[in-house]
Amino acid sequence: MDSLILHLDLDAFFAAVEVRDNPELKSKPVIIGADPKEGEGRGVVATCNYEARKFGLHSAMPISHAYRLCPHGVYLRPNHKKYLKVSREVMNIIKSYSDKFQQVSIDECYLDLSEKCHNFNDAKNIANLIKENIELKIGITLSVGCSTTKSIAKIASDYNKPNGICVIPPEELKNFLQDMDIIKIPGIGKVTKKHFIKYGIRTIGDLMEIPLHKLIKIFGKHGNRIWKIINGLERNHFRDNDYIRKSISKERTFYQDIDDIKTIISKLEELNKKIHIEIAKDGIHYKTITLKIRFEDFSTYTRSKSFLYPIRDLKKSMSAILELYNEFLNREKRVRLLGIKLSNLQICKRQLKLIRFL
Ligand code: TTP
C-alpha cells in the first residue's frame, strides 16, 4: 500500500493573522513588511494577502516597489511574537490527527496518514476536517496537498492556493507535473533552474524525458533526487524532533547609507545583541554565523564562519562578525544594509526539557 501524505501550508500567513484581528482589512490589499514611507522606504515585503497579489506584489519585493504598484494598500509592520503563537496553535491542531507529523517552517508541515486512512478519499476527508477545524478555532485558512510522497504533496498544496485541497494519486502524477515549470520542484531555485535551462530543460515534462543515468551524469546526486521526486519514488522520512527553525536572522536597512566605521560596528553590536536575546528565550545555540552586507550600489555579500561546537556567546560571535567584516574595511562605498544570520541551530537538551515541561 502506498503512503498517504499531506502537506499543509497556511495562506498568506502573516497577512491572514492581521486581517483576522482587524476584519475591516478583509477586502483591502494588506502588506506586511518594512515601512514604505510613501515610496521612500528601504526594506522588503515579508508577505501580502491575495488582494495585494493582484497588483503583482509578493514576498521579498522591495517595499518601495510594492508601494509604487499598490499605493492604496494597507502597510503593516510584522508582529513575529503573535505569528509564532498562532503557528503553535495551528500545529497543535494538525498534530492531533496523526503522530507522524513534521513541521518544516513557521506555517507549513507534513502529516503521514498511511496508518489512519485506507485510501485517498479518506485522506481528503481528514484534510477537509483539519481545514474546517483551523478556520473555526483559529480563524485563518490553509491549503492542503495530498499524495504518496512529501515533495508531490508540497507541490500539490501550492497548486490550489488559497484555501484549496489538491489530491494527486500516483496514476495522475505524470499529467499533473507534465507542464509545470521545474522551479516548482522543491530544492530547485532560480540559480539551479538556469543550470537546467542550459540543457533545454524548462518543464518537468522535459525532465521526465531524460533517463536516470543521464540525469545523474549531468547533475550528480541532485539528479538522482529529482528523478525520484518526479516519479513519485522519494522515500518519506519523518524526523521525530521538535521543530526548530533552520536559521534566525536580523538585518537592518539604514535610513541613510553609512560609511563611518564606528557607526557600522555599533549597528553590528546592536543586531548581535538583539539576535542573542531572541535565541536565549528558546535555549537555542548555533554553530554558524553569517554576516550580510549590502553597499549603496546594491552589491551584496555574505560571509560565514562556523565554530567547532554549538555556542551562544555574545563576545565570540562579535569577534567572528568583526573578523568577517575585516574583508570589507577598505571598500570605498557606503553601507546600505547589515545583517547577521545564525544557522546550524540546536536546542540545548536541558532547555528543551524545561520548555516541554512549561
Ligand atoms: P509562505 O508560506 O512562503 O508565504 P505565505 O504563507 O505568506 O503565502 P502563501 O499563501 O503563498 O503560502 O511564508 C510563510 C510566512 O513566512 C509569510 O506569511 C511571511 C514569512 N516570510 C517572510 O517573512 N519572508 C519571505 O521572503 C517569505 C517567503 C515568507
Ligand code: MG
Ligand atoms: Mg504559507
